[in-house]
Amino acid sequence: xxxxxxxxxxxxxxxxxxxxxxxxxxxxxxxxxxxxxxxxxxxxxxxxxxxxxxxxxxxxxxxxxxxxxxxxxxxxxxxxxxxxxxxxxxxxxxxxxxxxxxxxxxxxxxxxxxxxxxxxxxxxxxxxxxxxxxxxxxxxxxxxxxxxxxxxxxxxxxxxxxxxxxxxxxxxxxxxxxxxxxxxxxxxxxxxxxxxxxxxxxxxxxxxxxxxxxxxxxxxxxxxxxxxxxxxxxxxxxxxxxxxxxxxxxxxxxxxxxxxxxxxxxxxxxxxxxxxxxxxxxxxxxx
Numbered sequence: 001x002x003x004x005x006x007x008x009x010x011x012x013x014x015x016x017x018x019x020x021x022x023x024x025x026x027x028x029x030x031x032x033x034x035x036x037x038x039x040x041x042x043x044x045x046x047x048x049x050x051x052x053x054x055x056x057x058x059x060x061x062x063x064x065x066x067x068x069x070x071x072x073x074x075x076x077x078x079x080x081x082x083x084x085x086x087x088x089x090x091x092x093x094x095x096x097x098x099x100x101x102x103x104x105x106x107x108x109x110x111x112x113x114x115x116x117x118x119x120x121x122x123x124x125x126x127x128x129x130x131x132x133x134x135x136x137x138x139x140x141x142x143x144x145x146x147x148x149x150x151x152x153x154x155x156x157x158x159x160x161x162x163x164x165x166x167x168x169x170x171x172x173x174x175x176x177x178x179x180x181x182x183x184x185x186x187x188x189x190x191x192x193x194x195x196x197x198x199x200x201x202x203x204x205x206x207x208x209x210x211x212x213x214x215x216x217x218x219x220x221x222x223x224x225x226x227x228x229x230x231x232x233x234x235x236x237x238x239x240x241x242x243x244x245x246x247x248x249x250x251x252x253x254x255x256x257x258x259x260x261x262x263x264x265x266x267x268x269x270x271x272x273x274x275x276x277x278x279x280x281x282x283x284x285x286x287x
Contacts, residue, residue: 022257023081026264030083033057035090037083038130043099043122044115048106051099051119052079054086055130058093062133064170064281065095067116067123071143071176071260074112074192075104084264092278095132097123101148104192109202113158116148121162138281139172142260143226146177147204150235153215154207171214171284173277176259178226179235180205208238214245216280218259218273225256249276 038053056063068085070077079098086096101115124134141149152158153172159165182198184190193202200206217236219228228250239246251271254262262270263277 022261023084026084026261026266027081029266030087030264031091032087035087037086041122043119046102046115048100048102049115049118050079051097051122052086053127053130054083054090054096054098055132056090056093056095059095059131060093061131062136063093063095063131064136064138065097065123065127065132065134066138066140066173066281067097067099067120067149069099069101069116069139069141069145069148071141071145072103073186073188074109074144075188077103077145085260088263088265088274089277092274094278094281095127095130097127108191109193109199110151110158113148113151113155114161116152117158117162117164120152120159121164124164124168135168136170137168138170138284140175140277141173141177142175143177143256146174147179150174150177150179150204151207153213154204155201166213167211169213171216171280173216173218173280174232174235175218175273176220176223176226176228176256177204177217177231177235179203179231181226181231205235205238208235208242208244210243212239212242212244214280214284215239216247216249216276218249218251218276220254220256220259221250221252222254223256223259247276247280 035054040050043049070082079100082098089096099119101112127134139149149172153166184195217232219232236246236248253270261267263274
């Protein structure tokens with residue numbers, strides 16, 4: 001298929017996505033031949049504390065592993081909706097863990113971070129059984145999921161609770177993450193962080209130090225939901241000033257939602273997000 005025909009096809013797909021459930025369509029168009037999936041493994045006692053594992057069909061021994069946290073303003077989302085992320089990374093030889101976590105109104109900050117830490121601890125302890133190297137562990141997230149990944153990577157309190165530390169991470173990847181968002185403007189998010197008494201220590205930007213893991217930050221230049229200049233740009237500067245290795249990319253053809261959707265095979269022409277993530281993992285010292 002020519003590049004022009006491919007763009008016409010993907011634009012048609014995008015129009016179809018707008019009329020239907022976008023995530024369901026993306027998953028329906030996602031290949032299933034590149035991975036094997038182990039579903040709904042419990043990492044805690046709550047029904048929401050479960051994870052899925054996507055293992056490459058042709059996995060190399062001791063493959064790297066990514067724990068992915070989805071977005072949804074901490075009040076929506078499900079691991080089953082992000083099979084396209086599992087497939088995409090698995091197609092590049094990466095073992096992927098996609099974890100559910102408790103949401104508002106069941107919980108508020110910081111319970112979902114404690115869930116994330118438990119999912120990471122489970123992965124660290126068990127992922128070798130699925131062909132991955134637990135010492136080659138990365139965190140990744142989109143939107144509020146990128147916040148979760150950043151807090152686990154930057155604020156040692158949460159991994160310390162499960163007898164781990166951010167220093168054991170090879171790196172973390174944030175897509176369109178909110179890292180500096182006080183005072184909270186989004187009314188749906190306000191109760192999650194006890195607005196107007198939102199604690200300053202809930203902000204990732206306040207936890208940067210020179211020992212933080214290497215970072216890859218990706219955002220859409222035209223994101224109207226999470227300001228990329230303040231959040232991605234501000235955190236990148238603070239990481240750089242602290243001497244932390246950080247790569248930053250802004251893409252112009254994506255918005256807040258399509259940034260993560262561009263990982264899916266039909267929409268990869270929008271932005272090379274998957275390529276950047278793969279390159280970051282492959283180039284991190286120790287790989």
